[in-house]
Amino acid sequence: xxxxxxxxxxxxxxxxxxxxxxxxxxxxxxxxxxxxxxxxxxxxxxxxxxxxxxxxxxxxxxxxxxxxxxxxxxxxxxxxxxxxxxxxxxxxxxxxxxxxxxxxxxxxxxxxxxxxxxxxxxxxxxxxxxxxxxxxxxxxxxxxxxxxxxxxxxxxxxxxxxxxxxxxxxxxxxxxxxxxxxxxxxxxxxxxxxxxxxxxxxxxxxxxxxxxxxxxxxxxxxxxxxxxxxxxxxxxxxxxxxxxxxxxxxxxxxxxxxxxxxxxxxxxxxxxxxxxxxxxxxxxxxxxxxxxxxxxxxxxxxxxxxxxxxxxxxxxxxxxxxxxxxxxxxxxxxxxxxxxxxxxxxxxxxxxxxxxxxxxxxxxxxxxx
Numbered sequence: 001x002x003x004x005x006x007x008x009x010x011x012x013x014x015x016x017x018x019x020x021x022x023x024x025x026x027x028x029x030x031x032x033x034x035x036x037x038x039x040x041x042x043x044x045x046x047x048x049x050x051x052x053x054x055x056x057x058x059x060x061x062x063x064x065x066x067x068x069x070x071x072x073x074x075x076x077x078x079x080x081x082x083x084x085x086x087x088x089x090x091x092x093x094x095x096x097x098x099x100x101x102x103x104x105x106x107x108x109x110x111x112x113x114x115x116x117x118x119x120x121x122x123x124x125x126x127x128x129x130x131x132x133x134x135x136x137x138x139x140x141x142x143x144x145x146x147x148x149x150x151x152x153x154x155x156x157x158x159x160x161x162x163x164x165x166x167x168x169x170x171x172x173x174x175x176x177x178x179x180x181x182x183x184x185x186x187x188x189x190x191x192x193x194x195x196x197x198x199x200x201x202x203x204x205x206x207x208x209x210x211x212x213x214x215x216x217x218x219x220x221x222x223x224x225x226x227x228x229x230x231x232x233x234x235x236x237x238x239x240x241x242x243x244x245x246x247x248x249x250x251x252x253x254x255x256x257x258x259x260x261x262x263x264x265x266x267x268x269x270x271x272x273x274x275x276x277x278x279x280x281x282x283x284x285x286x287x288x289x290x291x292x293x294x295x296x297x298x299x300x301x302x303x304x305x306x307x308x309x310x311x312x313x314x315x316x317x318x319x320x321x322x323x324x325x326x327x328x329x330x331x332x333x334x335x336x337x338x339x340x341x342x343x344x345x346x347x348x349x350x351x352x353x354x355x356x357x358x359x360x361x362x363x364x365x366x367x368x369x
Contacts, residue, residue, distance in 0.1 A: 028225065031105075033232035034098040040233055041091045042194065046187050048084040049131075052077075056134070058180035060173045063136040064259050082248045083240075088128050089251040090240050092274035095121060099302070104326050106319075108305035112200040118302045120193045123186060125275070125299070130183035132272055136176060137256035142269045144179070145171050150282075153289040170262070268343055276340030277333050281359065283344060284352040294356070301363055308367050322366060329362045 055074055057066040070077035099121065101107070108114045133144040148165050152158040167174025243250065251273060255266045271279050278298050285291040336355050342348040 030228065030232060031097075031101045032225075033229055034094050034101065036229040037233060037236055038091065038094050038098060039194065041087055041094065042187070042190065045084065045087050045091060046191075048080050048087065049184070049187065051080055052084055053184060056180070058134075058177045060136060060176055060260075063134060063176060067135045079244065082244050086240070086244050086248070086251055088131065089272070089274065090236075090243075091124065092128065094236075095124065096274070100326075100330065103305070104323065106309070108309060110200070110204055111306040112203070113197060114306055115303065116193055116197040116200055120190055120197060121302070122299060123190045123193065127183060127186040127190065128272065128274070130179045130186070133176065133179050134183060135256060136260050138258045138260055138264070138266055139253045139255040139269070141171060141260035141262070142266055143271055144175065146269055147271075148175075150288075150292050150295070153292045155289075270341060273337065273341070276338075277336040277359075280336045280340040280352045281356045284349070284356040294360075298359065301360070304363070308363075325362050325366055329359070332358050332362065 052070065055066060055070050055077065057063055067081065070081050072078075074080075099117070102114065102117070129143075129147065133140045148162055148171065151161045151165065154161060163169060165175065165178070166172065167178060253270070270276065278295050281298050282291045282295040285294050332355055336352070336359065339348050339352045339355065
């Protein structure tokens with residue numbers, strides 16, 4: 001007799017087939033661990049953020065002191081706050097490695113997976129910026145003022161959009177309340193896109209180093225890659241805890257330990273390190289609207305990769321040139337990040353213009369090749 005499966009049994013079979021018996025290319029290296037690490041850190045950020053929200057006050061008169069209260073008075077509040085702040089830096093570090101691996105090994109050929117991944121990156125940037133404003137220190141306040149003012153470059157509607165986001169005529173209490181609300185909601189939207197990303201990935205299978213189809217040379221995901229993922233997660237968590245316990249403020253700006261003061265402008269306003277490359281591009285263009293367009297394009301350009309590389313087969317020379325261009329892009333990105341942390345003066349301003357031009361030139365060269 002044919003046995004009929006209950007709904008619960010069918011769900012177990014689906015999970016078993018999708019996670020345990022998933023065919024994965026046999027040539028995957030530890031460069032493919034970043035996806036699982038990102039999933040772990042996303043969950044970690046959501047949990048620590050939820051626990052911090054229990055003690056946070058979204059009011060301009062209390063937010064700065066509520067963070068101090070967490071650090072000094074709440075049991076283990078210091079480790080929650082430090083791990084959440086440094087967890088954002090680790091998340092973006094892993095994401096840049098993940099995107100870089102995708103560009104180097106041609107993962108952009110999986111169009112739906114790539115597009116959903118870039119969308120996760122954009123949503124993560126928005127979430128990180130909103131979270132950076134919440135402590136309401138000097139750098140938080142002025143970063144919110146500078147970044148939201150960029151919307152004023154929009155023709156006709158710019159001023160209205162800025163005032164609508166501010167909830168008034170300057171950054172104030174309504175701004176902080178809205179930023180807190182969106183910072184709380186956006187991670188759950190990211191989770192939705194992660195599920196889509198995961199679904200699209202399983203639809204066609206992972207890419208691999210040698211470019212062979214996973215249907216031709218595959219092994220089971222478990223135990224081969226599940227053990228490798230667990231090993232990578234344990235190693236990176238050790239590194240992460242070392243940062244939190246030994247160098248807890250290495251990624252934080254000293255200005256943000258000062259209560260915000262609208263009458264005192266910091267000598268050098270800068271965002272977190274993972275936004276510095278885009279910040280350099282923004283300030284390298286004299287025109288305000290031109291700088292905003294360049295800033296947006298510096299990230300949106302990732303959407304263009306599947307459109308550039310539509311051909312399934314390319315010559316060996318093509319991949320050789322693309323890999324050389326990739327490493328030039330990596331060095332250029334590091335230099336843009338370094339310049340973004342420097343004062344807006346010669347020679348940094350001149351170097352920023354040249355490296356910003358080179359950033360977009362690399363994509364154009366890939367297009368024509």
